[in-house]
Amino acid sequence: SPPTLPGNFLIAGSWANDVRCWEVQDSGQTIPKAQQMHTGPVLDVCWSDDGSKVFTASCDKTAKMWDLNSNQAIQIAQHDAPVKTIHWIKAPNYSCVMTGSWDKTLKFWDTRSSNPMMVLQLPERCYCADVIYPMAVVATAERGLIVYQLESQPSEFRRIESPLKHQHRCVAIFKDKQNKPTGFALGSIEGRVAIHYINPPNPAKDNFTFKCHRSNGTNTSAPQDIYAVNGIAFHPVHGTLATVGSDGRFSFWDKDARTKLKTSEQLDQPIAACCFNHNGNIFAYASSYDWSKGHEFYNPQKKNYIFLRNAAEELKPRNKK
Amino acid sequence: MTICQFFLQGRCRFGNRCWNEHPGSGGAVGGRQPQPSGSNRRGWNTTSQRYSNVIQPSSFSKSTPWGGSRDQEKPSFGSFDSGASTSRNRGFALSQNPFASPSSDEDKDEKKLLEGIVKDMEVWESSGQWMFSVYSPVKKKSNISGFTDISPEELRLEYHNFLTSNNLQSYLSEVKDGVNQAAPTFGFGSRQAVTFGSPGFPVNNSSSGSAQNFSFKPSSGFATATSGSASVSQNTPAFGAAPSASSAITTSTPAFGFRKPEITSAASFSFKSPAASGFGLPGFSGFPASMAAGPVGVPVAPAFGSSSSVAGFGGAGSRSHTAFSKSSGDAFGISSMSASLPVSSGSTTTDNVLFTPKDQLTAEELEQFQSKKFTLGRIPLKPPPVELLNI
Numbered sequence: 001s002p003p004t005l006p007g008n009f010l011i012a013g014s015w016a017n018d019v020r021c022w023e024v025q026d027s028g029q030t031i032p033k034a035q036q037m038h039t040g041p042v043l044d045v046c047w048s049d050d051g052s053k054v055f056t057a058s059c060d061k062t063a064k065m066w067d068l069n070s071n072q073a074i075q076i077a078q079h080d081a082p083v084k085t086i087h088w089i090k091a092p093n094y095s096c097v098m099t100g101s102w103d104k105t106l107k108f109w110d111t112r113s114s115n116p117m118m119v120l121q122l123p124e125r126c127y128c129a130d131v132i133y134p135m136a137v138v139a140t141a142e143r144g145l146i147v148y149q150l151e152s153q154p155s156e157f158r159r160i161e162s163p164l165k166h167q168h169r170c171v172a173i174f175k176d177k178q179n180k181p182t183g184f185a186l187g188s189i190e191g192r193v194a195i196h197y198i199n200p201p202n203p204a205k206d207n208f209t210f211k212c213h214r215s216n217g218t219n220t221s222a223p224q225d226i227y228a229v230n231g232i233a234f235h236p237v238h239g240t241l242a243t244v245g246s247d248g249r250f251s252f253w254d255k256d257a258r259t260k261l262k263t264s265e266q267l268d269q270p271i272a273a274c275c276f277n278h279n280g281n282i283f284a285y286a287s288s289y290d291w292s293k294g295h296e297f298y299n300p301q302k303k304n305y306i307f308l309r310n311a312a313e314e315l316k317p318r319n320k321k
Numbered sequence: 322m323t324i325c326q327f328f329l330q331g332r333c334r335f336g337n338r339c340w341n342e343h344p345g346s347g348g349a350v351g352g353r354q355p356q357p358s359g360s361n362r363r364g365w366n367t368t369s370q371r372y373s374n375v376i377q378p379s380s381f382s383k384s385t386p387w388g389g390s391r392d393q394e395k396p397s398f399g400s401f402d403s404g405a406s407t408s409r410n411r412g413f414a415l416s417q418n419p420f421a422s423p424s425s426d427e428d429k430d431e432k433k434l435l436e437g438i439v440k441d442m443e444v445w446e447s448s449g450q451w452m453f454s455v456y457s458p459v460k461k462k463s464n465i466s467g468f469t470d471i472s473p474e475e476l477r478l479e480y481h482n483f484l485t486s487n488n489l490q491s492y493l494s495e496v497k498d499g500v501n502q503a504a505p506t507f508g509f510g511s512r513q514a515v516t517f518g519s520p521g522f523p524v525n526n527s528s529s530g531s532a533q534n535f536s537f538k539p540s541s542g543f544a545t546a547t548s549g550s551a552s553v554s555q556n557t558p559a560f561g562a563a564p565s566a567s568s569a570i571t572t573s574t575p576a577f578g579f580r581k582p583e584i585t586s587a588a589s590f591s592f593k594s595p596a597a598s599g600f601g602l603p604g605f606s607g608f609p610a611s612m613a614a615g616p617v618g619v620p621v622a623p624a625f626g627s628s629s630s631v632a633g634f635g636g637a638g639s640r641s642h643t644a645f646s647k648s649s650g651d652a653f654g655i656s657s658m659s660a661s662l663p664v665s666s667g668s669t670t671t672d673n674v675l676f677t678p679k680d681q682l683t684a685e686e687l688e689q690f691q692s693k694k695f696t697l698g699r700i701p702l703k704p705p706p707v708e709l710l711n712i
Contacts, residue, residue: 015477041481043474059478082478102475127472141472165441167472228473290473 008277009033009068010284011054012306013042019056019066024282024308036066036073043082049090055097057086063099065111076111079103085138087131089150098154100126100138108154118154122146132173135181135198139168145186147198162186163194163209172232174239174255185241185255187229193243195255208258213245230290231273237280244271244285269304283309 010022010030017038022030040060047054054066055076063077063086077083081103089096089108096117097109102125107116124141135157136148143162148154162168166188176182183197191213200206213227227247234241240261244250248267253260267287274285288304325341327333333343686701695701 015481041478059481082474084474125472125475169472 008282009051010306010308011045011047012273012286013045013056013058014288014304015041017041017058019045019054021054021068024277030308034068034071036064036071038062038064040082043084044086046086046088048088049095055086055088057083057099059083061101063097063109065097076114077107077109077116078114079105079107081125084126085129087129087136089131089133089136089154091133091150091152093152098129098131098136100129102126104140106138106148106154120148120154120156123159127168128170130171130173130184132175132181135173137171137173137184139171139186141167143168147184158198160196163196163207164188164190164192166190166192169228170231172234172241174234174241185232185234187232187243189228191226191229191245193229193232193253210253210258212243212251212253212260213247213249227270228290230271231275231285233275233283235276235280236278242274242276242283242285244274246270246290248287250274250283250285281310285309 008024008026010024011019012022013019017040018035019038019042020035021033023033024030036056038056038058038060040058042056042058044057045054052068054068055063056066056073057063057077059082061079061082062075063079063083064073065076066073076097077086077099079099079101081101083099083101085098085100087098089098094110094117097111098106099109100106100122104122104125106120106122106126106129108118108120110117122138122140123144123146127139127141129136129138131150134150136150136154138146138148139162140146143164143166145160145162145168147157147160149157164186167190168186169189170187171184173181173184183195183200186194186196188194192209192211194207194209196207213229214225225247227245229243229245231244232241239256240252240254242250242252248270250264250271251260252262269287270290272286272288272290274283276283284306286304286306322340322342325333325339325343328339328341328343333339686703689695689701690705
């Protein structure tokens with residue numbers, strides 16, 4: 001259930017079929033504002049660029065647009081299988097909603113029409129996606145990885161061999177110093193994140209992977225516990241990244257210095273999702289069971305939390321060389 | 322004398338007559354032919370360097386030793402370690418060319434690859450990682466067949482769906498099949514499989530009743546069939562239910578044989594996949610069709626598919642002849658299962674087809690059933706006799 005926040009409102013979708021909105025004040029207080037329901041668990045949410053609408057993707061195979069001013073939600077998309085990802089695309093000549101689904105298609109919707117503007121086939125079920133105009137990246141099952149370019153109209157740019165050996169779990173695009181998207185970070189179930197540049201000057205050196213969300217880091221004789229990386233988010237200002245995992249921890253990393261900035265204490269539940277607010281001051285992460293150990297470990301009595309954390313200081317990158 | 326390069330590669334045409342030095346077997350073997358046919362290594366090298374060719378034999382050799390080490394049925398990690406390390410040794414013994422003393426570069430790479438894979442597998446199992454993931458030994462190469470890719474959300478969705486439709490045991494049997502499918506492929510069991518497969522029931526199971534004493538191990542008691550309770554199907558025996566790649570079946574068999582020693586494995590093996598094994602119990606071939614229409618309709622990873630339906634049903638069948646009709650009735654007593662009625666009625670009639678009477682078995686088959694685990698190549702195709710079932 002990913003939270004998103006521009007304008008210091010927090011939206012979170014959950015497996016209880018609902019989407020909730022809170023207002024976050026500077027003091028850290030949150031005020032619940034509104035709620036919308038789907039008929040199936042909500043898998044992804046995202047904001048429109050002006051912050052007036054929220055798009056929600058659900059296992060009921062639809063996606064809805066929620067107008068916050070009027071508190072109305074209308075369906076804008078339909079798939080043949082649960083919709084796993086949803087992103088808003090704002091291009092100079094068009095704007096649309098991109099939905100990725102387990103029916104192996106990527107559909108682009110003009111919110112006013114009930115037919116998709118475009119349908120792109122994916123090699124497999126869509127597991128995660130991210131969009132920063134003009135680049136979109138989609139990671140699918142069977143270790144598929146596709147990059148799209150969104151100028152004039154979305155088209156497939158390149159299929160990339162996955163730098164990871166296991167199932168993809170989450171992906172996030174990062175920008176370079178000129179604020180243009182230049183690469184992405186890909187997380188897998190194996191506690192590993194790969195940093196991949198799209199057009200690097202030196203691919204062998206620039207692209208790398210690092211291990212994270214494992215217990216027992218140095219002791220190699222005892223078995224490590226390896227946890228899935230559930231979410232990756234990049235700090236909008238500093239360019240440093242945060243990862244959250246099934247081990248119930250979050251970590252901050254500096255990919256340019258290739259160092260870890262911080263690892264949190266362990267929460268008692270896995271952290272399912274995370275994100276930053278628009279200026280990077282607040283880091284939100286959601287603590288709830290992510291099904292990483294099957295149903296036996298599901299305890300419906302445990303409460304789910306979303307934590308907000310002051311992120312302005314901790315994510316500053318290390319000193320540049 | 323100079324060392325003969327061709328000899329090092331195992332293909333010197335002159336053999337004894339060669340003017341160069343043949344280290345190691347200087348006078349031993351005469352007139353060797355360039356390509357010793359018995360060399361597995363050569364075969365692997367000459368066929369394309371595609372990793373899939375390498376992987377299948379290696380995983381095969383891997384699982385057999387694990388099968389051996391699992392005899393004591395200790396799900397502790399210690400046995401894993403020994404199993405894995407022996408497998409590594411044996412894997413290399415298997416893959417080493419007995420003729421060439423120093424290995425060529427290709428061999429080294431393959432060895433490294435095998436090593437890497439074995440290590441990865443060890444880590445994977447021991448670490449409590451998510452099981453349902455594809456895997457490839459080298460980045461940027463294609464995946465190894467036999468692994469299915471299911472995300473946690475999909476699994477959870479399955480769970481939710483089945484919860485609402487009151488079909489929890491179908492979900493469980495599906496998970497179990499997925500587990501058993503994934504597990505034999507890398508000789509899982511113990512930690513992960515048990516946690517995944519054993520249906521410790523969540524609180525909100527509507528009809529839980531007394532069905533708490535589940536156990537994954539075959540020899541322990543099966544839950545007594547209580548009416549309407551979802552107790553039964555968790556003991557679905559380990560099916561190496563047909564994965565998409567047929568080669569994975571061969572790899573799963575050895576592990577499979579030891580997983581559930583004796584009876585249930587025999588029965589379940591025969592049910593494994595009527596298409597694949599060609600067993601074709603007459604009563605069952607019709608069922609997968611009807612069952613597939615049931616709760617498996619949810620679009621989960623294709624590997625589940627119809628095989629899980631066979632599994633769920635066959636599992637109930639193979640349990641015991643006495644409790645047979647009851648158990649099948651219970652497993653599918655939930656009314657939402659449209660196929661339940663024909664199933665339960667059909668089950669009793671197929672009772673006698675499930676188990677062969679002892680006199681119909683050949684001596685070899687009988688011996689196989691009586692032994693603790695099957696030996697490869699001699700796995701009986703008929704179901705076991707009723708008398709040998711150990712309930």
